[in-house]
Amino acid sequence: MIAAAPNELPTPYLRIGSERLYTASGGTFRHASPYDSTLQTDVPMAGPAEIQAAVAAAAGAADDWRFWRPEARRAALHRLASLIREHREEFGRLSAIDNGMPLAMGLGGVDLTAEWHDYYAGWCDKIDGQMLSSFGTRGSFSYTSPEPYAVVGVILTWNGPLVSLGMSVAAPLAAGCTVVVKPSEMTPHSARLYGELASQAGIPDGVLNIVSGGPDAGDALVRHPLVEKISFVGGPTTAQKILVACAERFKPSLMELGGKSACLVFPDADDIDSIAQRAAFAAFGKMSGQACAIPTRLVVHEDLHDDVVKRVCEIAAGYTLGDPLDPATRMGPVIHAGAQQRILESVDRAVQDGAGRVVLGGTNPGGDLADKPFVRPTVLVDVDPQHDIAQTEVFGPVLLVFRFREEDEAIALANGTDYGLAAYIESRDVDRVHRVAERLKAGGVYVNGATTIVPHTPYGGLGISGFGKQGARTGLDEFLRYKTVSIL
Structure with a gap:
């Protein structure tokens, strides 16, 4: 069996609001087969201009998505999970083409990604706050109101093109955030199909934007004033640069980094x-x-x-x-x-x-x-x-x-x-x-077993392996801010 020929692959594009851009100001990346280095396709690379447009699209969709009825968000994420399963064979093949993982591994990753979306779909109508009153005393009646970050920037490395995408996007979407994702240009195909299925599932234009790009695009995304939180999957060296940029605006982040x-x-x-x-x-x-x-x-x-x-x-x-x-x-x-x-x-x-x-x-x-x-x-x-x-x-x-x-x-x-x-x-x-x-x-x-990265348990590290958690209610809370309302 030989690696797929270029004409068998979908053409990558940038997904910005309702637009699909096949060329961009950051030039192109020649995607080659990890197996035999055969050139397969040209990936359009976002520059700062496309990042600006993607963030603007996400910001424009933020209020509508946040105030969607929770059961409507839940239904959309369940539909996306079902579509991911329906395209299991295609996703498995694209994962192998993206980064060279064996087909069986790619298929297993599809199953996990679908589970991740089903799990967080179930949280959409269960996001709640607390009542904070002390009976029998004079004072305020207070409660907490959970609110999503408006725009979340997600930057991904290449080793888990579908799984990392699903783990990083399902929770903020369930929380009511809009998202701008910068997947690795080395793994463009899984992200493209995922975006298409998100549209088919009924997720509105602008809620999920997918823009491949290099370091300049990543820097523009991290520093954009309308991006309220960064979620990064990658290595400690890049994470340090992101954290420096986040510090300029006191911007919170979630870091899922390497391990030993x-x-x-x-x-x-x-x-x-x-x-x-x-x-x-x-x-x-x-x-x-x-x-x-x-x-x-x-x-x-x-x-x-x-x-x-x-x-x-x-x-x-x-x-x-x-x-x-x-x-x-x-x-x-x-x-x-x-x-x-x-x-x-x-x-x-x-x-x-x-x-x-x-x-x-x-x-x-x-x-x-x-x-x-x-x-x-x-x-x-x-x-x-x-x-x-x-x-x-x-x-x-x-x-x-x-x-x-x-x-x-x-x-x-x-x-x-x-x-x-x-x-x-x-x-x-x-x-x-x-x-x-x-x-x-x-x-x-x-x-007495292998790594168990499943959606109902928190996953994340400490030290130079990062901070913050994906998975469980903890992973949902990463994308919520709690406002205190006091009635005096």
Whole structure:
């Protein structure tokens, strides 16, 4: 199977109010197949002028959308969820074309995105405040009135073209906000289809605006005075620049950033094969290691260390690498050749510095994939926990394995970076699970299983993994402000 030809792809455009712009002042981005670098389409890039127009469209629609009957907003989001499901196969294919994720992963992301919209649709008619009176005393009668931010700016990275979009947009739409989304120009196709389905679902023009663009467009969106909050999914370096710009207007933000998550495997853990299967899939099969919450550090008790490493390597070595559109593919390419070079150099540098030993991978797979941006599933052991490879996000199919003897040592290793997105525990000792979970510095702790990013639980990190939450009522409150009304 070969990557899709350009004439099989929809033409990307900027979605601004009722307009569809196929050219823009920011020029074009040549979108290439992550699989074989074939040029597929030209993506129009917004400049400051298009950002201005998109924000104006969102601001113009804000009052109407805010005062829509809650059940009407609810119905529109439920219709959008249904349409997403109806286009499941198309979305799965577009996700594979967008960033090279295997088709099966893309299809799973469609299901999660639909669930996210159904969940937040259910909140539309349940947004309430509080009565704040004290009976039996003289004084004021007070209540709080929740109000949406008028315009929310959403900036997304490329690794979850549909899931990140849905997770970032469903809650503000349910809250009554209008939205300007800047998806990555490297993943334009999923966002285009999502916007079309939003219109079919009855979401009015101007409520959802989608504008691809580069750093200048992102800066214009963040600094625009009518954008009242920023929601960003990406890396800490870009987040710092956004936060500086937000500070100029005291603009609040939600930051969903990277991770260096650890999985702690205790000697009373479940069977090794299950642990190894989960570890290999998370580090390699999920998104070629290009995901933020996956456990990229495996911290294993010394009694199990060698057996776990052996089994992980056996499983990963059996993964089929290839065309992401081929259903047999278990692991696709990384996003582009530059990422491939960065990942392999990171591994080489650790080996040269004596900070780790490669027991699997660390190279391009060669053969038919020699000229494509692939990295073999890579496992390093005897890793120096202070080395750069253990401290920064590799964002590629690289799993680091550490050995520990005592519980305190395992916790120290897990907490030994500036990240704090997720942590994982493999143990059947209930007392240990609760004790260790309390001490782990992470926004989410997952026990005896894989990452569970579902709409009814809060998701988000701490440290340089960001702040704020997506999911649950907490994620809705991110896009509401509470006004106090006092009757004296």
